[in-house]
Amino acid sequence: MDSVLPIGKKHGCFTIIGGFEVYQEEVAKKEIARLEQKKQKFINGEKVVGNNFDSVDVYDKWIQDWKSYKKYQCQCKCGKIGYFTEDQLFRKKWRDCGEKCELKQERKRKRIASYPRVKDKSYDIDYLHTTHESLEVLECIDENYEGNPVIFNKGRTGKEGGEVKVYKLYRCHCYLCDKEYQFLSSDFKIKNDSHGSKAKDGYYCKAHCDCHKISSFQWRTIKILRAYKVAYKVEVEFQDLYGIGQKNLLRYDFAVFGSGNSIKCLIECQGEQHYKPVDEFGGISQHKSQVKNDELKRDYAKAHNISLIEIPYTCDTYEKEIEFLKTAGII
Numbered sequence: 001m002d003s004v005l006p007i008g009k010k011h012g013c014f015t016i017i018g019g020f021e022v023y024q025e026e027v028a029k030k031e032i033a034r035l036e037q038k039k040q041k042f043i044n045g046e047k048v049v050g051n052n053f054d055s056v057d058v059y060d061k062w063i064q065d066w067k068s069y070k071k072y073q074c075q076c077k078c079g080k081i082g083y084f085t086e087d088q089l090f091r092k093k094w095r096d097c098g099e100k101c102e103l104k105q106e107r108k109r110k111r112i113a114s115y116p117r118v119k120d121k122s123y124d125i126d127y128l129h130t131t132h133e134s135l136e137v138l139e140c141i142d143e144n145y146e147g148n149p150v151i152f153n154k155g156r157t158g159k160e161g162g163e164v165k166v167y168k169l170y171r172c173h174c175y176l177c178d179k180e181y182q183f184l185s186s187d188f189k190i191k192n193d194s195h196g197s198k199a200k201d202g203y204y205c206k207a208h209c210d211c212h213k214i215s216s217f218q219w220r221t222i223k224i225l226r227a228y229k230v231a232y233k234v235e236v237e238f239q240d241l242y243g244i245g246q247k248n249l250l251r252y253d254f255a256v257f258g259s260g261n262s263i264k265c266l267i268e269c270q271g272e273q274h275y276k277p278v279d280e281f282g283g284i285s286q287h288k289s290q291v292k293n294d295e296l297k298r299d300y301a302k303a304h305n306i307s308l309i310e311i312p313y314t315c316d317t318y319e320k321e322i323e324f325l326k327t328a329g330i331i
Contacts, residue, residue: 018073078102122185142169174209228331265307
């Protein structure tokens with residue numbers, strides 16, 4: 001079987017190292033043998049797994065197709081071996097052995113290495129030894145953590161460019177459940193998107209522990225407390241404060257601390273479900289339980305002479321909540 005293209009011919013990253021006969025011997029021969037075995041099983045009336053062929057003629061056609069394939073054995077510059085038809089080998093947009101081609105990956109690494117390193121806006125904010133929601137920031141484990149490259153496509157006539165954002169990477173510990181996490185400096189930003197997939201979620205933040213739920217209302221409050229440098233803790237519980245049924249401890253959303261690390265006041269973010277039944281939060285039955293638990297929290301705070309600040313859901317903007325907290329003497 002003669003090859004049309006000569007051994008040693010190069011194209012892109014490929015060099016032809018074997019003709020059609022190599023492909024027939026190393027690849028097609030095995031497939032033909034497999035089909036011959038299945039054809040014989042079909043003739044014998046045995047169950048054939050992996051084929052839906054309904055006649056011997058179909059098997060014969062497939063066997064003949066494999067015998068007629070003309071593919072060259074080619075080696076990419078990265079060392080990988082592949083088999084390609086002449087049309088595949090000479091198509092314009094495909095001159096290496098794929099996305100995992102080591103040569104292609106090396107070119108990509110060199111290209112990314114040439115991009116400038118740019119500090120993210122969050123880089124100069126020092127989160128070390130601070131508390132973020134329930135996360136204690138224990139240490140900065142990488143001061144030059146490189147994110148994914150940002151590619152700038154300059155069009156057909158220009159060269160592709162880009163940059164690599166640099167962040168700080170922190171190790172964090174949740175004081176509620178003892179889980180540990182790693183977060184980038186940019187993950188601590190509390191956001192409120194006006195557009196995009198997160199717009200409907202209100203305030204949110206990537207850096208958090210999944211051991212408890214955090215509402216948009218609570219994230220907004222945290223954003224304000226942090227902006228005004230107020231010392232606080234979240235999900236605060238007392239060992240003698242149980243909810244109805246005396247099974248589970250109740251938690252206050254926040255405790256604000258004064259001098260000597262003493263509790264200055266407790267804060268509750270009272271969503272709409274605290275004032276009237278809301279289907280999303282369990283409707284009438286859940287509202288009744290909510291009201292009873294809220295009363296237990298009020299009574300406990302009063303009995304222990306701790307001020308309890310309840311922020312109503314009508315404080316539904318950042319500005320309104322700031323005014324409320326200023327009036328309450330929190331900020």
